[in-house]
Amino acid sequence: MVKVLVDVFGGDHSPEEILKGCKLALDANSDLCLILAGDEDVIGPKITEYGIDSNRIEILDAKEVISNDESPTEAIRRKKDSTIVKGFEALRQREDIAGFVSAGSTGAVLTGAFLKLGRTPGVSRPALCPMLPTVTGGIVGIVDCGANVDTKPENLVHFALMGNAYMKSVFGVENPRVALLSVGVEDHKGNELTKTTFHMLKDMPQINFVGNMEARDLLSGEYDLVVCDGFAGNVLLKSTEGAVMSFMKMMKENIMSHTSSKIGAMFMKKTFKELKNTLDFNKKGGSVLLGCKKIVVKCHGASKAFSIKCGIEQVVEAERNNVCGIIADAVAEANDAE
Amino acid sequence: MVKVLVDVFGGDHSPEEILKGCKLALDANSDLCLILAGDEDVIGPKITEYGIDSNRIEILDAKEVISNDESPTEAIRRKKDSTIVKGFEALRQREDIAGFVSAGSTGAVLTGAFLKLGRTPGVSRPALCPMLPTVTGGIVGIVDCGANVDTKPENLVHFALMGNAYMKSVFGVENPRVALLSVGVEDHKGNELTKTTFHMLKDMPQINFVGNMEARDLLSGEYDLVVCDGFAGNVLLKSTEGAVMSFMKMMKENIMSHTSSKIGAMFMKKTFKELKNTLDFNKKGGSVLLGCKKIVVKCHGASKAFSIKCGIEQVVEAERNNVCGIIADAVAEANDAE
Numbered sequence: 258m259v260k261v262l263v264d265v266f267g268g269d270h271s272p273e274e275i276l277k278g279c280k281l282a283l284d285a286n287s288d289l290c291l292i293l294a295g296d297e298d299v300i301g302p303k304i305t306e307y308g309i310d311s312n313r314i315e316i317l318d319a320k321e322v323i324s325n326d327e328s329p330t331e332a333i334r335r336k337k338d339s340t341i342v343k344g345f346e347a348l349r350q351r352e353d354i355a356g357f358v359s360a361g362s363t364g365a366v367l368t369g370a371f372l373k374l375g376r377t378p379g380v381s382r383p384a385l386c387p388m389l390p391t392v393t394g395g396i397v398g399i400v401d402c403g404a405n406v407d408t409k410p411e412n413l414v415h416f417a418l419m420g421n422a423y424m425k426s427v428f429g430v431e432n433p434r435v436a437l438l439s440v441g442v443e444d445h446k447g448n449e450l451t452k453t454t455f456h457m458l459k460d461m462p463q464i465n466f467v468g469n470m471e472a473r474d475l476l477s478g479e480y481d482l483v484v485c486d487g488f489a490g491n492v493l494l495k496s497t498e499g500a501v502m503s504f505m506k507m508m509k510e511n512i513m514s515h516t517s518s519k520i521g522a523m524f525m526k527k528t529f530k531e532l533k534n535t536l537d538f539n540k541k542g543g544s545v546l547l548g549c550k551k552i553v554v555k556c557h558g559a560s561k562a563f564s565i566k567c568g569i570e571q572v573v574e575a576e577r578n579n580v581c582g583i584i585a586d587a588v589a590e591a592n593d594a595e
Numbered sequence: 596m597v598k599v600l601v602d603v604f605g606g607d608h609s610p611e612e613i614l615k616g617c618k619l620a621l622d623a624n625s626d627l628c629l630i631l632a633g634d635e636d637v638i639g640p641k642i643t644e645y646g647i648d649s650n651r652i653e654i655l656d657a658k659e660v661i662s663n664d665e666s667p668t669e670a671i672r673r674k675k676d677s678t679i680v681k682g683f684e685a686l687r688q689r690e691d692i693a694g695f696v697s698a699g700s701t702g703a704v705l706t707g708a709f710l711k712l713g714r715t716p717g718v719s720r721p722a723l724c725p726m727l728p729t730v731t732g733g734i735v736g737i738v739d740c741g742a743n744v745d746t747k748p749e750n751l752v753h754f755a756l757m758g759n760a761y762m763k764s765v766f767g768v769e770n771p772r773v774a775l776l777s778v779g780v781e782d783h784k785g786n787e788l789t790k791t792t793f794h795m796l797k798d799m800p801q802i803n804f805v806g807n808m809e810a811r812d813l814l815s816g817e818y819d820l821v822v823c824d825g826f827a828g829n830v831l832l833k834s835t836e837g838a839v840m841s842f843m844k845m846m847k848e849n850i851m852s853h854t855s856s857k858i859g860a861m862f863m864k865k866t867f868k869e870l871k872n873t874l875d876f877n878k879k880g881g882s883v884l885l886g887c888k889k890i891v892v893k894c895h896g897a898s899k900a901f902s903i904k905c906g907i908e909q910v911v912e913a914e915r916n917n918v919c920g921i922i923a924d925a926v927a928e929a930n931d932a933e
Contacts (some may be wrong), residue, residue, distance in 0.1 A: 328783070365852045392841050392848075395779045403778055406786035440741055440829040445666070448744035449759040472830040473837030488786045491778040499811030500838035504729050507873065510730075511866045516865040524859025528849045535845065 261353050261572045263565070264340045265295030266322045267361025268558050275360065277566025279314070280307050281585040285566065286573060292347065292354060294319050294340040313382060319343040322361070325558070329364030335374055341365050345373035348551050355502065356552035356572035357512060358543070360560040367404050377581060378503045379428060381547030384487070386420055387494060390535050393478030398424060401480060402544060403488040408434050410453040413437075413484055417464055419547040420482045422587045426578040430481050436470035438485035438493060444468065450486060458484070463591060472496075477533045494538075501536050542567030545575065549586060552576065596626045598692050599910045600685060601903070602678045603633035604660045605699025606896050610637060613698065614711040616903025618761045623904065630685065630692060632657050632678040635804050657681040660699070663896070667702030671710055679703050683711035688890050694890030694910035696881070705742050710924035715919060715927040720750045721886030722825070723893065724758055725832060729815030729871050736762060738820060740882060745824045748791040751822055753774075753926060755802055757885040758820045764916040768819050774808035776823035776831060782806065788824060796822070801929060810834075826895060832876075839874050880905030883913065885922060890914065 263279055272295060279291050286331060293300055297318040298446050300325040304311055323332040336342055341361060348357050355372075359366050366386075376383055384401035391397050400420035405412060417435055427428035437455055439447040446469055453550035458466040470480055472493055485493065514519040522529070534540070540545045542564060552575040554568040575581070601617055603610045610633060617629050630653050631638055635656040642649055659677035660669040674680055679699060686695050695712075697704050705723075714721055722739035730736050738758035743750060755773055762771040775793055777785040784807055785793060796804040809819055810831055823831065850856040858868070872878070880902060881894035890913040892906040913919070 326781075346886060392844050406778060417913060431850040438830065440744060443664075447768040451826075470918050471837075472833035473840070475837055476841035477837075488778060488789075489827055489830050492776065492827050495810035495836050496813060497838040499809075499813055499815075501842050502811070503814035504839050504842050504870070504874070506730050508866065508870055511869055512863070515865050518863045521859040521862025521866070523856045524862065525850070526855075527853050528846065528859070531849055532842070532846055536842070592787040 258290060259573045259576050260290045260292060261569050262292040262294060262317070262344050262354050262357045263483040264344055264357070264359035264361050265293045265300055266319075266340045267359040268556065268560050270333040270363050270559070270561055272303065274302070274561045275565050276303055276307050276309070277562035278560075279426065280309050281443070281562055281566035282311055282569040283310060286570065289573060290314065291568070291569070292317050294344040294347075296320050317343055318345055323365040325362045327362070327365070329362065329368040332365055333368045334429065338515065341369045342373065345369040349374050354551070355576035356554065358554045358556060358565065358568040358572060359460065359545070360558055360565065362558040363555055366553065366555050367546070369448040370546055370553050374549050374551060374553070377550055377585045377588065379585065379592050380419070380548035381415050383546055384416045384419060385544040386423060387538065387544035388478060388549050389494075389497065389538055391476050391478035395478055396428065396477060397480055398482045399490050399494055400484055400547065402494045403487045404546065408450065408486040410450060410457055413450070413486065414457050414461070414591070415548065417458055417461075417466075417482070417484045418587045418591055419584050422583045423547055423580055424481055425543065426580055426583050427574050432465045433481035434467045434479070435464050435482045435484060436467050436480045438472065438483050438489055439469035440471070442469050442471055454484070461591065463587065464466055470577065498538055505533075540564050540567075542571045545571060547580075551579065552580060596628060597911045597914050598628045598630060599907050600632060600655070600682050600692050601907065602631040602682055602693045602695070602697035602699050603631045603638055604657075604678045605697040606894065606898050608897070608899060609698065610641065612899045613903050614638070614641050614645050614647065615900035616898075616907065616913070618645050619900055619904035620907040621648060621651055624775065624908065625906070628652065630655050631908070632682040632685075634658050639675055647877060655681055655685055655760070661703040663700045665700070665703070667700065667706040670703055671706045679707045683707040687712050692889070693914035694892065696892045696894060696906040696910060697825060697902065698881070698894040698896055698903065698906075700718065701741065701893055704887060704891065704893050705884070708891050712887050712889060715886050715888060715923045715926065716918075717930050718757070718886040718924065720746065721884055722737035722754045723882040724759060724885050725876065726883035727814060727832075728878055729814045729816035733816055734766065735813060735816075735818055736820045737828050737832055738885065739825040741825045741830045742884065743825040746788065746824040748788060748795055751788070751792040751824065752795050752799070752884065752929070755796055755799075755820070755822045755926045756929055757922050758822065759802055760921045761883065762819055762883055762917055764918055764921050765912050770803045771819035772805045772817070773802050773820045773822060774805050774818045776810065776821050776827055778809070780807050780809055793821070794923050799929065801925065836876055843871075853886055878902050878905075880909045889919060
């Protein structure tokens with residue numbers, strides 16, 4: 258049995274879509290139990306309304322919500338009765354809870370995880386790791402994509418170790434091809450941060466380091482994991498997302514301006530639907546925060562039920578594969594070897 | 596009359612496509628003259644072959660070529676007879692030459708420009724500024740996209756001033772909306788570099804600073820110029836390019852797997868062609884290097900004739916609009932105001 262805590266009041270479509278996602282996850286995973294963090298008075302009646310089995314849930318009453326506009330650090334300190342603060346406190350205190358899923362404020366989730374839950378011993382900085390689809394039908398992870406905007410080479414080395422352990426244990430990638438995001442593929446290309454990191458990664462026997470990667474090759478299928486500081490990783494993730502959205506928008510507008518294209522588009526419905534499905538990065542769960550004492554999944558603010566269901570299943574998968582333990586071992590081993 | 600120097604031996608398709616591009620540019624611009632840098636023995640016969648008017652060109656004999664695999668600094672020092680070294684030396688010495696176009700090694704072009712041509716007085720760091728198409732049919736500039744991978748806030752302020760002057764003078768954008776690339780739109784979001792830069796840009800009366808921009812909104816049409824360090828800018832540019840290419844590849848493969856989509860695609864030829872044309876960032880010239888004593892245009896290594904023609908015309912436009920002078924004034928004024 259796996260127990261997952263869910264922030265019912267995080268995200269644009271909370272609480273409805275979050276609760277619907279919980280129902281989907283419970284229906285699909287018979288050994289799953291959920292702890293729903295949020296206002297009991299609101300959640301209570303909805304449990305019955307959505308047909309959620311009350312024997313498989315627990316409500317963690319939390320009346321406050323942290324919004325995107327608040328300073329994360331202040332909000333975590335001040336809003337003691339918020340879903341995020343109470344959620345992380347329960348996560349730290351209770352051994353039976355495997356992880357936490359939230360579509361709430363990214364800053365608050367990260368700050369909450371750092372301050373209330375705590376890092377895995379030995380990890381210098383936890384990091385966010387989203388997965389993207391590649392043109393060859395596989396996936397590629399980006400670590401870090403925004404948890405750390407000012408980093409040192411040692412941090413990037415830990416990102417690589419954690420991402421590597423995650424790809425191996427959860428996705429069964431035997432020998433993940435780990436690349437370093439840079440401005441060119443040549444060994445000498447990069448800024449001060451990546452140049453030092455390059456040499457550190459090159460010397461690590463634990464990592465199948467394949468060298469520098471240019472941003473344009475992210476989705477090529479040639480890499481399993483891309484290591485970068487959180488600022489560059491955020492730019493990489495969001496510009497990839499944005500370019501795809503912009504392209505679709507341009508295509509839609511262009512189609513409407515040509516009669517022949519309008520006809521063509523009708524025949525291409527299947528392709529458009531499948532592409533949209535493949536490239537909707539936020540539909541299949543969230544970014545996993547690696548390097549905290551338990552698994553935290555940050556879903557996109559716009560997440561709907563299906564995405565929340567996937568986020569919950571990400572915690573289940575990570576728990577089943579003992580990701581936290583494997584990461585702790587990998588980092589400890591590397592730290593000892595230094 | 597405008598005189599432009601062209602590196603005939605830079606790029607994957609040199610010298611043929613470069614010379615064809617020169618011919619296109621000469622045909623389209625009656626008051627243009629070109630100086631062709633490269634091996635005279637090779638260029639000479641081709642001039643006649645391609646029907647280039649020998650009265651409107653001059654050959655700058657240079658027997659060596661700097662490749663992408665060489666260390667730029669070493670190559671610039673060692674290869675005295677290369678198109679890039681000889682080209683930049685001529686550019687510095689001769690008042691009659693307006694600018695330089697090359698599709699050769701980016702590192703060598705930048706190093707050559709810094710060491711042989713020199714910066715505009717007052718400019719802390721020259722910066723590369725490519726233009727991308729937006730979904731609203733306009734353009735957006737990125738400054739810097741790779742000339743400076745380790746920067747200080749003062750450098751980013753100069754990038755903003757130079758890009759602003761460029762957008763105004765060459766593209767006639769009256770009051771360019773200048774944004775700072777960051778990990779969120781909120782004022783407090785960013786890393787140490789962007790947080791300091793944010794406050795500096797906010798206080799500049801010369802700049803219509805509209806705040807932070809997230810990478811996903813690059814092509815939205817809401818911004819005219821995006822300011823960033825060269826590492827992040829390079830990631831922004833290349834991941835946007837890469838995502839569009841990956842999307843097109845995925846679409847092509849998906850179309851081939853459905854009969855109805857194959858039929859639909861035939862009707863959509865016009866749309867595909869127009870989109871490809873709009874989104875081929877490298878087809879319409881190159882990235883302009885702002886902040887050197889003369890205009891330098893770095894075309895993509897894969898440039899064909901049309902792109903070279905556009906690159907030459909970028910120099911012509913910049914010269915006609917006195918970009919170098921306007922940049923020098925803008926930077927001097929801002930430096931004085933400090």
